[in-house]
Amino acid sequence: MLNKVLLSTDVTLVCVQHALSTEKEEIMGLLIGEVHENGSLVSIVSSVILRRLDKKPDRVEISEEQLVQATLRAEELAAEVGRPLRVVGWYHSHPHITVWPSHVDLATQSMYQRMDASFVGIIFAAFLTDQSTKAPSIQITCFQSVTDGSTQSRREIEMEVVNNNDSLMTNNFEILTQLPAILKEEEDEAYQNEVGHSETDDIIIKQHNAAVRTIAIGHIVEKMSRPMLEALVARNALNAVRLKALKKQHQELMSRLENMSCNV
Template identity: 40%
Template sequence: MDKWDQLTEVFISDEVLLMCHNLALLTEKEEVAALLIGEKIITENGTTVSVSALSIPPRGEIKKDRVEIMSEDLVAAMEDAKQLSRAKGANLNVIGWYHSHPHITVWPSNVDLQTQLNLQNMDSCFLGIICSSYNTDPTTMMKEMNMVCFQSKRIDGLVHRVDIKFHVIPTACTSQLSLGIIVKHIETLYDELIKNYNQANEGNACPMTQLHNDSVYTLLGIHMLETVAKPMLQMLETQRESSTKRVQRLQAKLEQISLDDEYYCDGKRRTQEKPFNDDREIASVSGAPKKQQSGMVSSPV
């Protein structure tokens, strides 16, 4: 395999990471899945992948220990990638898949490894992410959530897991399309809930059955709000506060600049004239911006 086809590192935005966690916590009984959208970056040491969005397909066959990615899900995710590419001005594609493991270990099963290997036939840098939820550490008795980023490789006839190092990078603001995708998913899950509720109440249900179904419907609706809608609202509130502070800093900086310098409409800086005794001296000002340090944070697994 050429080194340009080898996936070396993955960078995932904190926005996508939060969406993955919310999806994993959404249901305690069944697995959920999504497709990862991002771009590949060629480096001298290999290829890195930057994950910036999710495409969440409606659940077809709902099972406790298995989730499927259908061909129509890939087509829909490609359409989402095209929309995001136009909005962000980037070349985004479907570059991986994600699913949850409720109440079991984070490590991929043999079926997961084989599925991953099949997906890598489309793109050698295609990656997989698994998030385990609703697990309790037997030592500390604390709830924990783990994530792993992996690929598959066939060695001596057996399919093995290859761990891929991943990093979490901060997001300045939530994109409208990414927000719309997860809101659409909440609507899809709510439609599933209503469908199951109506099916359970078909026919002449007795009062006790009706009361039980009403209680389950209410509890599942509250659970959906607690695990998805509420954290998403908190994230938006945090970003709003951060954006407000940033706007205030930029306004203060702009006011300071307007006092010190004069600008043409095209942004070029004019020279200022300062009196010096009876003569005038032209003062040149350098406006080169300082290089910012990366805010990349490595995510523990």
């Protein structure tokens, strides 16, 4: 029985950024990791951001094709790092509502558990307000589904956010930078579907559809790409400072080592 989940800080960052990308619909993705101790412990080290085929405010759907693609990606990562990685869970967001899984979430989780007893679900409740401080907050829960006859209930799983795995840091960084492009693909698809379904020649409707797409892409740039770029620039500057300090420390240690050699 699954008792604990270890979630990489890099994966947490990707999931939170994904959850904050929209406050109108839920987002979703799959989680890649390892199963330890006969299924009692799962460590999550990477993720796969899924492009939504249908945007809905209260549910998400993962197609069989997306699951197969994530499985193939897990196999590629396993070969790269030499570890038995596989798809071990899924995540989605709850914008403006409670973090607890709905009956649809529990049914989805139960379906996955029938295939893999260690499969886990994680929910990121975003755009909430802390009642004590009135500050924005994000809540996270990790769960499995328990079936009793025809009813299902949640079983909370202990979760710990742990430091990054260096061998997958570059991979997780690339996933994060893919997020704006995936969101743009969703908007492009929504626009093409709207244009394809509309047979009118009304210029006002055409301009409206184009304007909606432009506003959506502008939102992605303003709320996702720009803050991400600013954060990366700041991180690069911090790394430069750390590198300078490490070089100085290296020189001091080498100087001490030379002095010790002379004294001997």
